Amino acid sequence: xxxxxxxxxxxxxxxxxxxxxxxxxxxxxxxxxxxxxxxxxxxxxxxxxxxxxxxxxxxxxxxxxxxxxxxxxxxxxxxxxxxxxxxxxxxxxxxxxxxxxxxxxxxxxxxxxxxxxxxxxxxxxxxxxxxxxxxxxxxxxxxxxxxxxxxxxxxxxxxxxxxxxxxxxxxxxxxxxxxxxxxxxxxxxxxxxxxxxxxxxxxxxxxxxxxxxxxxxxxxxxxxxxxxxxxxxxxxxxxxxxxxxxxxxxxxxxxxx
Numbered sequence: 001x002x003x004x005x006x007x008x009x010x011x012x013x014x015x016x017x018x019x020x021x022x023x024x025x026x027x028x029x030x031x032x033x034x035x036x037x038x039x040x041x042x043x044x045x046x047x048x049x050x051x052x053x054x055x056x057x058x059x060x061x062x063x064x065x066x067x068x069x070x071x072x073x074x075x076x077x078x079x080x081x082x083x084x085x086x087x088x089x090x091x092x093x094x095x096x097x098x099x100x101x102x103x104x105x106x107x108x109x110x111x112x113x114x115x116x117x118x119x120x121x122x123x124x125x126x127x128x129x130x131x132x133x134x135x136x137x138x139x140x141x142x143x144x145x146x147x148x149x150x151x152x153x154x155x156x157x158x159x160x161x162x163x164x165x166x167x168x169x170x171x172x173x174x175x176x177x178x179x180x181x182x183x184x185x186x187x188x189x190x191x192x193x194x195x196x197x198x199x200x201x202x203x204x205x206x207x208x209x210x211x212x213x214x215x216x217x218x219x220x221x222x223x224x225x226x227x228x229x230x231x232x233x234x235x236x237x238x239x240x241x242x243x244x245x246x247x248x249x250x251x252x253x254x255x256x257x
Contacts, residue, residue, distance in 0.1 A: 015040045017048065024054050104134055106142050111151045114139065115158035121165035163202030170194040 015038050023034050024045065035042045048054070117127045128136040142148050143155060170191040178184045199206040228236070 020045060020048075021052070021054060024049060025056060104138050106148060106151070108150070110134070111142070111148075111154060115151075115154045118155070118158040119161035119165070121162055121169065160202045163198040163200075163206060166194040166201070167198040167206055170198070 020034055020038050020040070023029055024031070031042050031045055035045055114124075114127055114133065117130070118124060124139060125136055127133055128139060142151055173187050173191045173194070176187060178187060195206065199208065
């Protein structure tokens with residue numbers, strides 16, 4: 001392998017720095033190759049780039065390598081890449097880096113996916129923190145939209161199913177062996193919290209009692225009033241007098257007096 005001749009300062013000063021700058025900013029050619037083609041050193045290009053604040057916009061997949069002493073002094077890191085191995089993509093095909101955007105448009109498939117995760121025991125906040133899921137505020141906006149009635153019903157059924165999942169989880173916690181009273185108290189608190197929340201999500205299964213008027217899916221209880229007969233009134237008065245002997249004694253003494 002032949003060694004390249006070392007360029008003198010005079011030769012480097014005659015370099016076409018305008019062309020070097022253009023190649024540096026607009027192509028994926030490595031700094032090393034640009035330096036070789038224009039008869040200058042890589043550190044010289046690094047110094048010029050740091051001084052004039054050149055920015056590389058077409059470098060794709062460049063590899064960072066340790067820099068020479070001159071480059072460290074200028075605070076500039078050069079990128080080395082291959083023009084053949086890394087070609088600039090058209091503007092419409094460039095891959096965006098960073099965090100993927102969240103979905104914000106409702107689809108029946110996305111709504112079903114969210115409800116299945118909730119039915120499995122996850123909270124809405126946890127589901128919305130998963131990759132590819134919309135923000136929690138977006139889902140709440142869907143629930144407030146009267147036009148998404150099917151999603152409303154799906155979500156209600158999913159919450160009820162989540163109550164079953166939480167109740168089963170509470171039973172598993174209770175069945176776990178414990179070694180200390182502190183662990184027993186901790187497990188009891190966890191199980192009680194899940195049972196309480198299950199009673200709110202699925203009151204027909206795990207609630208302490210039905211609300212006055214019956215279940216939500218049944219017609220309300222009808223209460224009819226009717227007038228008492230004379231015999232029923234007499235029986236009620238007699239029962240009241242038997243329960244209050246002092247009242248009877250006062251009435252008798254009043255009659256005798």
